[in-house]
Amino acid sequence: MNRKTKTIVFDVYGTLFDVHSVIEECETYFPQKGEVISKVWRQKQLEYSFLRGLMGNYHSFWSITKDALRYACKSEGVELSGSIEKSLLSAYLQLKPYPEVEEVLERLRGFQLAVFSNGSEDMLHPLIEHNRLQSHFSNLISVNGIKRFKPHPDSYLYALDQLGVERHEVLFLSSNTWDIAGAKTFGFQVAWVNRTGGAMDELGVEPHHVLQNLTELMDLRRNYV
Structure with a gap:
């Protein structure tokens, strides 16, 4: 943050x-098998978005999330009935926020706050509304508007156009190293939320800031505001 x-x-x-x-x-x-199915589900969700981006064969993130779930169950040899699939996909629309999220968003009032996600609108809006966080954000931006998944530079340009600010005026936070690399290469300030103590990918890009959780964002705010 500057x-x-x-x-x-x-x-x-x-x-x-x-x-x-x-x-x-x-x-x-x-x-x-719950933990391994969840991990494979997430792994394939990301992998399919990257592959579809490379193939130029865009499907919404919601569609990809369904396909990734089906793969995860197939790979673990369990039967995914229609009713179970519906229930698990519904759970994805009701994910739990990290414990500090609501307090941090409340303390950041005065900034323009937005979300920018590969998730499609039919995922983002129910999720944000279920957790009653919509009042904190001026924009809920989905790459579905341009049909280019992050980290393609066109996706970040689309987000910038929606926000109406300059690149250097944006601080972008993500837990995903590929997203941090894409955003910094595009010209955003970036803060990597490294909750798991992982290593940054070797992409020739380092984040401006590394946070263990979103609470540490408040230290950046005190330094500059």
């Missing part, structure tokens, strides 16, 4: 919301 920061933009999955809060629901239907 003195010119006008807009703080959050990635959604893994940054504001715990994608693995579906483990309990998975475990209900597939005992002793």
